[in-house]
Amino acid sequence: MLKVGIFGVGHLGKFHLNNWKDIRDTELVGFYDPNDDIAQQVTEKYQLARFLDAESLMNACDAVDIVTPTPFHFELCKMAIRKGKNVFVEKPLAHTMDEERELVKLAKESNIKFQVGHVERFNPAFLAVQQTDLKPMFIEVHRLAEFNPRGTEVSVILDLMIHDIDIILSIVNSDVKNISASGVAVMTDTPDIANVRIEFNNGCVANLTSSRISMKKMRKMRLFQKDAYIGIDFLNKKTEIIKLKTPQDVDAFSFDLDTPHGKKTIAIANPLIPEVNAIKMELEKFRDAIVNNTPTIVSEVDGFRAMDVAHQILQKIKNNSLTS
């Protein structure tokens, strides 16, 4: 039985708590949250033990699930690794590159499993393209959200765009060559809306727009590659693949187009979307990695790479605002 403790039972922590209860061979030993009102609600509603300090909860468990605001991730992760506890930490991994570097180093020197909460990797719309050969040369992303004060202790890059950066780095098998970025702080003192262009050494270009001050929600990624267009709608959990028809595409809707290069048959497929609860799946995979001693799906190195790109973006935005 894997003993798990949750740190932070605010908005997202409660979802984690509910999911842990349904994950086999795990025991939720308790939670730590300094907010008395929230703690009281959780104790009453879930009959879960409240620990009054982080260290005693860590001592009582094998794995920690850190769902606090980002500025607290580093100290809690560090304490957990030093105690030999497996760590699941919400995204973004930490607040500064120095903190992230130290966490990667500490995790590498330890025997623990470390996973970062890039939950979009488990979004059914993204899981639906796991069997598709993704080799995008152009990526267009829109992640738009209505304003919500939660999460605004960090910029929109670390709050929202980080999801897309992580997904793109997991797809594009090449190093980043160049980044251009522009962003504006409207409602907070860090960028609330941003547009970013990432160029990779293999020629792929990703164009990302993120906003947390939008009137409507959107979470779409469009991938263009030599033989196909792949549309992934993370919000509505739909995926569409439009491509030149091959003999394997028997079930796809298709139509013919006359082109100067002859008749082409286009196939439109909607891959089967798995019925998956993304949060439950990411926590289950973390548990499996501990129990089976296998690598985690989103490791501390993945979290670090995404943050490295995010910090370069923030630096570009800062440089732009100094010159404008």
Ligand SMILES: NC(=O)c1ccc[n+]([C@@H]2O[C@H](COP(=O)([O-])OP(=O)(O)OC[C@H]3O[C@@H](n4cnc5c(N)ncnc54)[C@H](O)[C@@H]3O)[C@@H](O)[C@H]2O)c1
């Ligand atoms: N993966 C995702 O899609 C996603 C979505 C939302 C939030 N998040 C991340 O989850 C984290 C929490 O976000 P939220 O929206 O639940 O925030 P929240 O403000 O609703 O909840 C945070 C909770 O942590 C508690 N807390 C503060 N300091 C603490 C400490 N030192 N130790 C333990 N608990 C502490 C607070 O009292 C609060 O109850 C953030 O890092 C955020 O970036 C991820």
